[in-house]
Amino acid sequence: MAKILIIEDEENLANFVSLELQHEGYDTEIQNNGRTGLEEVLNNNWDAILLDLMLPELNGLEVTRRIRQMKNTPIIMITARDDIMDRVSGLDHGADDYIVKPFAIEELLARLRALLRRIDIESGDKKANKQQTTVDYRDIIVEKENRLVRRRNEVINLTKREYELLLTLMENVNTVLEREKLLEMVWGYENNNIETNVVDVYVRYLRNKIDLPGEDSYIQTVRGLGYVMRT
Ligand code: CA
Numbered sequence: 001m002a003k004i005l006i007i008e009d010e011e012n013l014a015n016f017v018s019l020e021l022q023h024e025g026y027d028t029e030i031q032n033n034g035r036t037g038l039e040e041v042l043n044n045n046w047d048a049i050l051l052d053l054m055l056p057e058l059n060g061l062e063v064t065r066r067i068r069q070m071k072n073t074p075i076i077m078i079t080a081r082d083d084i085m086d087r088v089s090g091l092d093h094g095a096d097d098y099i100v101k102p103f104a105i106e107e108l109l110a111r112l113r114a115l116l117r118r119i120d121i122e123s124g125d126k127k128a129n130k131q132q133t134t135v136d137y138r139d140i141i142v143e144k145e146n147r148l149v150r151r152r153n154e155v156i157n158l159t160k161r162e163y164e165l166l167l168t169l170m171e172n173v174n175t176v177l178e179r180e181k182l183l184e185m186v187w188g189y190e191n192n193n194i195e196t197n198v199v200d201v202y203v204r205y206l207r208n209k210i211d212l213p214g215e216d217s218y219i220q221t222v223r224g225l226g227y228v229m230r231t
Contacts (some may be wrong), residue, residue: 002116004028004112005031007051008078010052015106020186034056034063035057040065041073047119048119050076050112063141074115074119075079078101095136110157112230140170147163174229176227203219203221
């Protein structure tokens with residue numbers, strides 16, 4: 001279980017991110033200012049740090065600079081919209097990635113997973129030797145251990161349910177899955193009285209995220225039955 005330190009002075013945002021990370025199985029702690037955040041980083045071992053740029057006492061750039069004198073803990077810088085110079089500067093100071101407020105929590109989770117995976121590979125620990133199970137369909141690749149979906153190098157951010165729906169369709173290529181079957185497989189419903197149009201709604205969400213303009217949808221509708229990904 002990875003330990004993530006959140007250094008962010010907006011309490012609501014910090015608490016929200018913390019709860020979401022815990023929900024995903026991470027261990028978290030929050031520090032509300034740059035000085036105590038830096039002390040926490042230097043005194044303990046963290047797998048990654050989410051670091052706000054504008055912080056009381058010590059700003060994020062200064063915190064990054066001081067961390068880098070001592071440690072290589074991966075840092076994702078959180079910046080306000082349009083602070084392009086600060087973002088570049090953050091990366092120059094040694095941050096590993098940045099995310100712009102306001103951000104979707106799925107995007108943050110995907111970046112964090114990607115960062116931790118990269119660190120694992122670079123550090124050559126035993127996880128790096130573990131074979132990543134991937135499933136692919138056309139140019140979409142799902143890395144199952146990372147729960148990461150990408151098209152070539154571009155990460156596609158999906159919610160948990162969208163991810164499970166996509167994976168289920170991809171693992172059953174060329175099999176038409178009825179709406180009832182999908183409800184059972186993805187949502188865990190066994191009761192046939194539940195409205196099946198929730199499946200249609202989620203297929204629409206998924207198409208909006210994975211389909212390319214002007215090209216056939218990745219997911220084919222089988223009228224009156226359900227959905228399929230055909231090769
Ligand atoms: Ca702030």
